[in-house]
Amino acid sequence: MHSDVSWQRFKQFPRLMWIFLFGSFITRGSYYMVWPFLAVILYEKFALSATEVGMVLSCAAIISVFTSFVGSSLSDRIGRHKLMYLTGILYIISFSLLAEANSVEGYVVVMTLCSMATSLWRPLTSAAIGDIIADPKTRELAMQSLYFIVNVGCAVGPMLGVWLGLTGKQSSFYLTAVAFAVLLALLYWGFNHQTRQDVALAAGASSNDNLSDATSGTESDGASDGENDMTSDGVNRGENGLSSDVEVSMKKAAVVSRKQIVAILLQDKLLQCLIFANILCMFIYAQMDSSLIQYLTRAGAPDLLTLISGMIFTNAMVIISTQFLLLKLMARFPLVKRIQIGLLLLICSQIWLAFNPLDLFWGWIGAIVVMSVAETILFPTMNVHIDRLAPDHLRGAYFGAASFYDLGFALAPLGGGIILDHFGGQWLFLTGAVLSVLVIYLYSILDRLPRPDFSMFKAD
Numbered sequence: 231m232h233s234d235v236s237w238q239r240f241k242q243f244p245r246l247m248w249i250f251l252f253g254s255f256i257t258r259g260s261y262y263m264v265w266p267f268l269a270v271i272l273y274e275k276f277a278l279s280a281t282e283v284g285m286v287l288s289c290a291a292i293i294s295v296f297t298s299f300v301g302s303s304l305s306d307r308i309g310r311h312k313l314m315y316l317t318g319i320l321y322i323i324s325f326s327l328l329a330e331a332n333s334v335e336g337y338v339v340v341m342t343l344c345s346m347a348t349s350l351w352r353p354l355t356s357a358a359i360g361d362i363i364a365d366p367k368t369r370e371l372a373m374q375s376l377y378f379i380v381n382v383g384c385a386v387g388p389m390l391g392v393w394l395g396l397t398g399k400q401s402s403f404y405l406t407a408v409a410f411a412v413l414l415a416l417l418y419w420g421f422n423h424q425t426r427q428d429v430a431l432a433a434g435a436s437s438n439d440n441l442s443d444a445t446s447g448t449e450s451d452g453a454s455d456g457e458n459d460m461t462s463d464g465v466n467r468g469e470n471g472l473s474s475d476v477e478v479s480m481k482k483a484a485v486v487s488r489k490q491i492v493a494i495l496l497q498d499k500l501l502q503c504l505i506f507a508n509i510l511c512m513f514i515y516a517q518m519d520s521s522l523i524q525y526l527t528r529a530g531a532p533d534l535l536t537l538i539s540g541m542i543f544t545n546a547m548v549i550i551s552t553q554f555l556l557l558k559l560m561a562r563f564p565l566v567k568r569i570q571i572g573l574l575l576l577i578c579s580q581i582w583l584a585f586n587p588l589d590l591f592w593g594w595i596g597a598i599v600v601m602s603v604a605e606t607i608l609f610p611t612m613n614v615h616i617d618r619l620a621p622d623h624l625r626g627a628y629f630g631a632a633s634f635y636d637l638g639f640a641l642a643p644l645g646g647g648i649i650l651d652h653f654g655g656q657w658l659f660l661t662g663a664v665l666s667v668l669v670i671y672l673y674s675i676l677d678r679l680p681r682p683d684f685s686m687f688k689a690d
Contacts, residue, residue, distance in 0.1 A: 254379050
């Protein structure tokens, strides 16, 4: 299936999708004012080693991965809305506490809460997009747009923080808490609007059915059972004209049991190989957020804060300026082929980072440009890949399983810290290049791996 980028498809986005986009912009912008600088804060405030900093960051992230899987799977049973509200509240509490943490133990506890909220929010949002947009091409564009707007926030956040003098300041986490409070208010408005729209559509559909039955007693109503319709607003309508998530909330019994979900995931060898490959991929990418910053800090790179902010800004700006261009250029390639092209660029960036002189400012920026082009191809394509693999009634479970990708992010600070302490920065990036080759191989064998027969798993 090829991609399609057009204004007509943007116009199919429902109101709730635009709320997701705006909310992602304001929350990511405030988040990236300070979160990437946590390694610097921990080093300067507590004089921790690279391995110890990595341990703090990794412990928080590892716990969050398993929380994400359980929460995302549960969303298929109780609905995304409730879990998104609860996750938003967790965000507000945890980031407010992080602004006041003053001990290593306090950082560990509060960062764990922050990581849990982040890992719950991402798959819930991706699954919710699948609920409200039925057309696969429009849904792919929506996911690409979400990734785009997140990176707009990533670009604006650090530079705005530098301009306001907030970059790297612990108190900046209050801004993230406020941003999520605003987003929750917008979501409440958006969900209520969608519910009213769903009820009106259901009432209209019921009136039309009654009128049709009154005028024609011979017409069978069984032929249309179970069909999904997409309205002009792009919302995925199930039977009775209700959106998928509303139907889940109203018909909680019509879901696959947790035991069946586990059985499906255990039988889907393609999914398991994909998760392992993407864990390795995320391990490589996460070095930019943790170990690269640690390496530059401990090696005494000139203009450290400017360099770190510059790399974050460059990463986001490359994605912003190239994402939809690359989407159009690569539309003719299958998803797996696009990912393999991105991995080749990732290998080039890792080799560049390994041999770049410490004091060559623009050398670091150049390597990040190549790495960012690779990221632009890889990350949104991974979400689309999972969306196409997942059966409709298991979308939350599959995105929850995909959250195990974050094990790569979780293990990266610890693994990178150990490599830095014992072997140095050059070996860190050469290891990333070798792992990228392994990921390319894993993607090449995906089509040969077995998948379960989903027809055997019926809703309870």
